[in-house]
Amino acid sequence: MELYQYPTRQKCRLYEIEAIEIPIVYNKYGDYDPNGLVYVLKKDAKRIQEGAWRNFSQEIPQPYEEVKPLVIRANVGDKVKIVFTHSLNRSLSIHVQGLGYDVQTSDGACVGYNRDSTTKNQIIYTWYANREGVYSFQDMGDTRSGEEGTNVHGLFGAIIVEAAESRWLDPETGAELESGLFADIYHPVHPAFREYAVFFHDELEIKNKDGNQPIDPHTGLPSATTAISYRSEPMRNRLPLTEEHADTGEDISMSSWVYGDPAPPILRAYVGDPSKIRLIHGGVKETHVFHLHNHQWKLEGDNPNSTIIDSVSLSPQECFTLDILHGTGSLNRTIGDVIFHCHLYPHFHEGMWTLWRIYDRLEDGTGKLPDGTKIPPLMPLKDRVLPPKKDKNHPGYPNFINGTFGERPLQPPFGILNADGSNKIEPTKLEEKNFVENFRPGALYSDTCPCHTDRCECECETKEKIKVFEIALIQAKIVYNHFGWNDPQGRFFVLKEELEKHGGLDSYIEKVEKGTICVEPLVIRANAGDCVEVRLTNLLPEYIEESPFQMKTKTDIVGFHIHLVKFDTIVSDGAANGWNNIAGARKYETLIERFFLDTELRAVFFHDHLFANSHQQHGVFGALFVEEAGATFHDVSTGEELKFGTKAVIKRKDGTSFREYALFVHDFALLFDKNGKPLNPPEVPGSHDDPGVMGINYRSEPMPERLKKDEDPAYIFSSFVHGDPSTPILETYPGDEMMIRLLDGAHEEQHVFNLTGMNWKREVSDPASPDVASQTMGISEAFNIHITSKYGPGDYLYYFGGIDDAWLGLWGIIRSYDQPKKWLKPLCKGKDQILPLPPCPGKDATIRKYEVAAIQRKILYNKHGDHDPDGLIFVPLEELKEAFCENYQPKPLILRANAGDWIEVVLHNLFDFDNPIQYFDYPRVPLDMKHKPSMRVSLNPQFLRYDPICDSGVNVGYNNREQTVGPGESKKYLWYADKEYGACILQSFGDMRNHRYHGLFGTILIEPPGAKWYRNFSLSKALYEEQAVITAPGVENFRECVVLIQNGIRLLDKDGVLIRTASGEDGEVPDAEDTGEKGYNYRSERFANRLEKDSRIARVFSSKIHGDPATPVFKAYTGERIVFRTVMPADKPRNVGFAIHGCQWKEQPDDPYSREIPIQGAISVGNTFNMELKDSICCPGDYLYRSGSLKWDIESGMWGIFRIMKHGIGNKCRNVCRRVVDCMCRGK
Structure with missing residues (x-):
């Protein structure tokens, strides 16, 4: 029925x-x-x-x-x-x-x-x-x-x-x-x-x-x-x-x-x-x-x-x-x-x-592969020209490739140079008959660079110009920080001219290991429309030597695999896939590959594909940045044209320019400390069980090393206390346009980039894409962080949001100077120069004022007794007395303001000196160490504009104003909501390691201009509610549901026993990123609790049997406009999803081309989403919202109910809020 x-x-x-x-x-x-x-x-x-x-x-x-x-x-x-x-x-x-x-x-x-x-x-x-x-x-x-x-x-x-x-x-x-x-x-x-x-x-x-x-x-x-x-x-x-x-x-x-x-x-x-x-x-x-x-x-x-x-x-x-x-x-x-x-x-x-x-030829079912396997027929598409039939000279791919089944694939003809520069491989006559007319080394079976032949059919400014990069792959010890963390078998790409400039390979390696050459991932640049030839010479040792991380491994051939550009798959893929040649160079050989850059592809990743699993984590990755046609690339200090490097100034044809930075995040970095002790080795060499540590551009600034000085964690990012980090410092001047090319170089984990005080468009070329302040990414993904938002002088923190990542040193500084520096040449300003934020509100400005207290109290996560006895929460000051009552149900702090508002927040630290925050080793982080947690707190908002020195809530770099608040102290922050951002995370930078997983976070929602906020089923104002009705001039009213995703909660059961839902394989300890429980809004509904009452797993979501879950039960009526404000403020880097049964929403809310999705994936710490449900829900009932990950999110409690009710049946909204102008229930 x-x-x-x-x-x-x-x-x-x-x-x-x-x-x-x-x-x-x-x-x-x-x-x-x-x-x-x-x-x-x-x-x-x-x-x-x-x-x-x-x-x-x-x-x-x-x-x-x-x-x-x-x-x-x-x-x-x-x-x-x-x-x-x-x-x-x-x-x-x-x-x-x-x-x-x-x-x-x-x-x-x-x-x-x-x-x-x-x-x-x-x-x-x-x-x-x-x-x-x-x-x-x-x-x-x-x-x-x-x-x-x-x-x-x-x-x-x-x-x-x-x-x-x-x-x-x-x-x-x-x-x-x-x-x-x-x-x-x-x-x-x-x-x-x-x-x-x-x-x-x-x-x-x-x-x-x-x-x-x-x-x-x-x-x-x-x-x-x-x-x-x-x-x-x-x-x-x-x-x-x-x-x-x-x-x-x-x-x-x-x-x-x-x-x-x-x-x-x-x-x-x-x-x-x-x-x-x-x-x-x-x-x-x-x-x-x-x-x-x-x-x-x-x-x-x-x-x-x-x-x-x-x-x-x-x-x-x-x-x-x-x-x-x-x-x-x-x-x-x-x-x-x-x-x-x-x-x-x-x-x-x-x-x-x-x-x-x-x-390339018709397959009618009669052909065979080189191993004798019959090739199934493939019907040509009926509206396309029929493929040509096979003949003696054209037997069809792969039967013209020279090779023998059961033996190693052969290197490509004309694609390998011997050490003396001579060609190693000549083609067979059959191979040659299948070459394209205008073949070149690295482009034999397809015309890779059509703009560089006499049959050019496209506009190309650089016709007949080939950009050649001579690159070597070498090994040297790489030191990651001033604490001495190092990879003794670091491997990386370098321009051969750099080797010659420094006296040859041995001299270059010596200088790298002495620290006189600072090694970074290789970044080369070219323009849209260029034809690029890469000549890669293999100067690596033929083995990775045995270590606590790895077994001795033969790596005697290397390739150069590149993303996004166009190339001949058979000979220039840098790999040995299927029946293709093995596109790789043995020791002292040089591999020739050819690529076409058909458009402005921006950040393009490259790496070795032949021994990627064995040595990419040692640093074997880099990037080609494909700039717009006609752009030039310049040194940030001298202004001279630049051949390579992670920092540059890019000058466009129209005379404008921007600062460009490359940031490569990488994990499984197999490092040793200064005494030769391996850092986080696996139990057995060769295991993939999350070995090693992490880095940014072969650098890291690990928190545990900074905490060895016994300084307060509230100053973990302070250069006054610890000096500048070893990670890249991105230097700029206020208002300079910036482009951060963000890439993931190795090896298994997902990461999420966050940046304080700035935001950008999710898609660099699409102005209709949403504003974001974080970006989740996995290996080989590349993103272009285009900063055109207003920012002033000061130090801004960039960091990777999962606590495991930040703990291991994935953070750094953007430094905006207020005075010219001789090592940083100013940009040529265009007519649209970005201006910094006004220093204070104008006389007609709307100022929203809040007072917030940080307190310590037990958080009860459900009726079954799961709890965090050491909870840390922000509460509105007016709710303070109630918040200390036993029956008070804590909820994350939710503030609201409207676009165009200034927001003044006074933060009071009411932590108890006599009840110091305790250190716990669970949920665990890699290389954990016992230390004293901070008693200081702060508030930092995403998206909003503020003075980074006075109002950021982060003690970072050389900013000279205290941003955190000690027990018994207060601080006033002033922020500006320049746009309707929707959900913005509020977090404390008093102690990332010890505060977030206990609940010290919140959100501020930036609503439409002139909006009013009401409790879900009453006329009272909804200042702090997780469910509200929003009305605004010229905007269709909507119900708002606020979801704060928690991953990595420390929970004890009703008997005080630590809960560990996630289990490792065969009794092993689970990965650090999988430790801790899951939930929403300080609530969790674990399967284990419900199944004690009724063991039927199919009924575990049933309220008829178990009652409603502890997680929020959001409520609305059929036909209403619904917006979910979904954020993830804490804590673990393991990605989650968010699905709502029976519902879809635009992935990019204001983009007319956006796909509509029923689940948002790849959610990590710092991500925010404004999900307006597509089409009014017409069927009453209970809609499950949940993570998409069954292991272990849902069974750990990451699910809840969205209840849709029929109008006219016990409709409180009709009775109560019909007096509101343009009430969403009016006329129904």
């Missing part, structure tokens, strides 16, 4: 789906999940079960082709009926994210007071396909994260909504397709395209062919497995070709010449085919980084101003559509094997990679 119908649709599409349990075999080596759970079409269930068991019963279990995540399709406007059945003796469901449905009948969950829409046998769901896109579905009957759960075993899938009137056909046969990962999509008007559904998933419960836990053959340690679409190709199974123990075979581990093709499904297309990748995260824990080689897409596919990217962070249950620019083969129509993978290297290592094969 459907309580509320969506508008009648023209077509009802029926799918009968069954959940079955089978062994899922992940590869030809026999790795399998014995308890696999999959959705299948009911008509296919028996055949798939029989086939799966038949293949599993072989001597080495083999994958069954038809065991794939279920992907179904519909058209925009369709009504989709799902008849779901199973016979597995447990409650299961199908919950879809992003489509319309009645939450009472089709949610696939048992939430609040809704009907139970899980089932032990059969149930019917009705969905409404409102918008094009890809939408994930999964079981919500068992959301546990461990082996007993369902999602981890594969119970997920997706529905793709195509444009109205589209059809989907089988790519191999051309027949109508009912389900499948891959399809060819045809439309009466629009061009046909290839469509590929790609699922990333993690935390697999895998056995090897013998039924045991897989073991890494090099380390002897248990080996994890990550997967793509129920298949995985972990490096542990691709053994090296030699018996040498130091030979891991990493350089050839992705080569089909040695091992054949990988197990995960291979995407296939003809060069030039329009293509879309539908990317889905079906996993339960990690935020992965999807990276596709040599192809790009726009963050917002239809937005001409949107950022061009080739890597994206992807959290559990998120989906993306990647509309590939220029089709397969990209702009330069390259052919060959294009790899895509998770860029987090341990995940790559554990099997999360596969290929996109681009053909």
Whole structure:
């Protein structure tokens, strides 16, 4: 029964789906999940079960082709009926994210007071396909994260909504397709395209062919497995070709010449085919980084101003559509094997990679690969020119590549120079017949630089000009800070001319190790339209020597893999993927590669791809900055033209200029202290269990070292107390335009960049994108932080917000001088010079005044007794007496102001001298040390304008005004809200390590100009409420729900026992970033507490059985405008997601091109979101809001209920607030 119908649709599409349990075999080596759970079409269930068991019963279990995540399709406007059945003796469901449905009948969950829409046998769901896109579905009957759960075993899938009137056909046969990962999509008007559904998933419960836990053959340690679409190709199974123990075979581990093709499904297309990748995260824990080689897409596919990217962070249950620019083969129509993978290297290592094969000739099903495998047919898209047929001289990729199956791939012809400069590899006659007409070294099979041939079809200012970079890769000891932390086997790129300038390699290394040369990641620059040739010479030792971090590892060949630019995939990828050549240089050899910079790509990442997992964490990364055409690059001190460097002044053609800085964050830095002691080594050398520390540009300023001076943590960032940090100081003058090119160089962790006192547009080229003051990122992602906001003189703190990151030294200073410095040349100012903030409010200004107290008190997180006895909170001063009552329920501080207001906050520190804040070693941080926590507090707002010296709330650098408040003291802060920012985090910089996880944070909400704020169901003013009604002139009224996400809370149960929901693998200690509990707004609703009353996991969200959760129950009426203000002020760097069942919102609120999403992923400390729900909610009921990560967020308490009520039934709002002008209930 459907309580509320969506508008009648023209077509009802029926799918009968069954959940079955089978062994899922992940590869030809026999790795399998014995308890696999999959959705299948009911008509296919028996055949798939029989086939799966038949293949599993072989001597080495083999994958069954038809065991794939279920992907179904519909058209925009369709009504989709799902008849779901199973016979597995447990409650299961199908919950879809992003489509319309009645939450009472089709949610696939048992939430609040809704009907139970899980089932032990059969149930019917009705969905409404409102918008094009890809939408994930999964079981919500068992959301546990461990082996007993369902999602981890594969119970997920997706529905793709195509444009109205589209059809989907089988790519191999051309027949109508009912389900499948891959399809060819045809439309009466629009061009046909290839469509590929790609699922990333993690935390697999895998056995090897013998039924045991897989073991890494090099380390002897248990080996994890990550997967793509129920298949995985972990490096542990691709053994090296030699018996040498130091030979891991990493350089050839992705080569089909040695091992054949990988197990995960291979995407296939003809060069030039329009293509879309539908990317889905079906996993339960990690935020992965999807990276596709040599192809790009726009963050917002239809937005001409949107950022061009080739890597994206992807959290559990998120989906993306990647509309590939220029089709397969990209702009330069390259052919060959294009790899895509998770860029987090341990995940790559554990099997999360596969290929996109681009053909140059027609594949009709008769061809074979070099290993004898039959090539399946591939139907050409019907509206495109037929690919040419094969002939004797053109056998089609890869059969013209010189090589022998079972042996190492060969280096590219003309692409390798010997030590004496001579060419090493000559092409075979067959290879040469397949070269393009205008081939060059590094560009044999595709015309990489069309602007540099006689067939130029584009405008190019630099025709016939090739920009050549001669680069060497070398090893030297790198010292990270003045405390002596160092990497004795540091590896980095350097221009060869720098080696010559300093007397050769040995002399250069000596100067680096003496500290007379300051090494940073190599940054080179070029312009849009340039053709770039890179010549990389390998000057590395052939081995990484054994250490407490690593086993002795052979690294005898290196490549140069670059992002975003265009190149010939077969010979210039810097890798050895599929049937391509191995594009790498052995010792003293030089690799030649060629790239085309087709547009202003800005920050472009490069690194070695052959031994990335072995040595990228030692520093093997850099960047090419692609500036606008005609721009020039200059030294910040002299103004002379600059060849390389992390700091520059960029002069545009129009005469304006800006300061440019490169910041590379990196983790797994394998460092030793000044006495040679390893810093955070793994238990066993070679383990990927979060070894080492972190850095910025090969530098760090670790908090534990500063705290050894026994100084108050309130001055941890003070240069007066500790001197300037070793990390980069970004120097500027007030009002100078700045561009921070932010990149993640290594190795596994997600990070989040924060900056005090400044903000920027999320997309540098899109003025409609939202203002942000933080940026989450993963390895290989690059962001462009364009500072055009007003700022004055002083020191500003930049830092990475997760406490593990900041603790290990990921922070630094932006220094804005009030007087000229001889080492910093002023910019040429343009007509739009940025002016600093006025020093004080004008006489007509609105000044909002607040008084806030910081107090110590117990925080009770739920009715089950989970609590933080050492809680630290901000409270409005007028609530102080109440706040010390036993029955007071603390809530995070929520302030409000309007755009255009000045905000005056007086902060009172009421901490008790006789009750000093205690140090706790849990939740833990790497390299923790016992120290005395600070009793000082402060308030720092995101986004708002203020004087950094007087009103920032941060004692940073050489700012000379005290910004923190000691016990018994008070301080007045003055801030200005220049825009309607929505949610802004308030945090204390008195002691990041010891205050945040106890609750010392808040938020200030900047509402529309002239807004009034009311309690959710009354006329009283809502100054501090987490639910409110906002009215403003010229703005539709809305209900506001405020969510503060907490990750890493120290909680004790009712008996005073420390709670540790997260557990490590096989009883091991969990990663530091996974310690601590989860919740919202000082409340948490752990599964463990609810399951004590009723152990049925499918009912764990039920209010009928357990009562409402402790987390906020937000309330509204049908048809209302709703805005969620969602922020993450604390504390751990592990990314989370935020989903609301049955709802969508614009990812970028004011951008007309923004995609609409049902879940926001990659949320970390410092992130803020203003989520206006799309379309009025028309169905009453209880809507679950939660994290998307099942491991361990939801079971640790990170979920709550959004309750939608029907108008006219006990409607207090109608009775109470109808007198408000333009009340949102008026007329309903």
